[in-house]
Amino acid sequence: MSAAVGRTVHPIEAESYRILRTQLDTTTLPPYTKAVIERVIHASADFDYATDLVIDEAALASAAAALEAGAPIVADVEMVAAGITGRDAICAIRDPAAPRRAAENGITRSAAALRIAAEQAGPGAVYVIGCAPTALFELIAIAEQARPALVIGLPVGFVGAAESKAALRESGLPAVSNVSGKGGSAVAAAALNALIYADLVKEGTAS
Numbered sequence: 001m002s003a004a005v006g007r008t009v010h011p012i013e014a015e016s017y018r019i020l021r022t023q024l025d026t027t028t029l030p031p032y033t034k035a036v037i038e039r040v041i042h043a044s045a046d047f048d049y050a051t052d053l054v055i056d057e058a059a060l061a062s063a064a065a066a067l068e069a070g071a072p073i074v075a076d077v078e079m080v081a082a083g084i085t086g087r088d089a090i091c092a093i094r095d096p097a098a099p100r101r102a103a104e105n106g107i108t109r110s111a112a113a114l115r116i117a118a119e120q121a122g123p124g125a126v127y128v129i130g131c132a133p134t135a136l137f138e139l140i141a142i143a144e145q146a147r148p149a150l151v152i153g154l155p156v157g158f159v160g161a162a163e164s165k166a167a168l169r170e171s172g173l174p175a176v177s178n179v180s181g182k183g184g185s186a187v188a189a190a191a192l193n194a195l196i197y198a199d200l201v202k203e204g205t206a207s
Helices: 011-023 031-044 057-068 078-083 097-105 109-121 133-141 161-171 185-196
Strands: 053-055 073-075 126-129 150-153 175-178
Touching: 011 031, 031 053, 031 057, 031 185, 053 057, 057 126, 057 150, 057 175, 057 185, 073 078, 073 109, 078 185, 097 109, 109 133, 126 133, 126 185, 133 150, 133 161, 150 161, 150 185, 161 175
Parallel strands: 073 126, 126 150, 150 175
Antiparallel strands: 053 175
């Protein structure tokens, strides 16, 4: 697995992983699945993600290769974009056109911003959605045009979050999701970062 160049693992991060691994055995997991589950739990201190996440190893490996080749990253909100380290992400939530297009099309600002960002990114981007279920529903609706390399669909909330993630799984798109309504910007960004830094925190050591 590839790693971003120039990142040093802080001792606190390495210690966090060490503690995590004393409480959860991830040694039998495929490499990218292990990386995503560990980094999401590292970011959230929530071990429920070990069983709540729905992950396909082949989709993760393909997305990691796409990221290494320079695939664009699209984030639904700025908090997700801010949590992605080592790469810039396209986020159109503050684009002046977003509220106008939302009103014209009868959709939320988050959905309109997702549509704008998808147009900017073009086909083959990796999408990271950690806040707005409506953005995830919008991506599913335009998937034929967007043709995402991977959708990290981890929006959070009581209204539409679990339903949007169920729709993502039913769509057949390459994806990371979870079953419950939990999620959020930090865990969505962590899942993406896991694909960039998958081999930087070795079992029991830091590199």
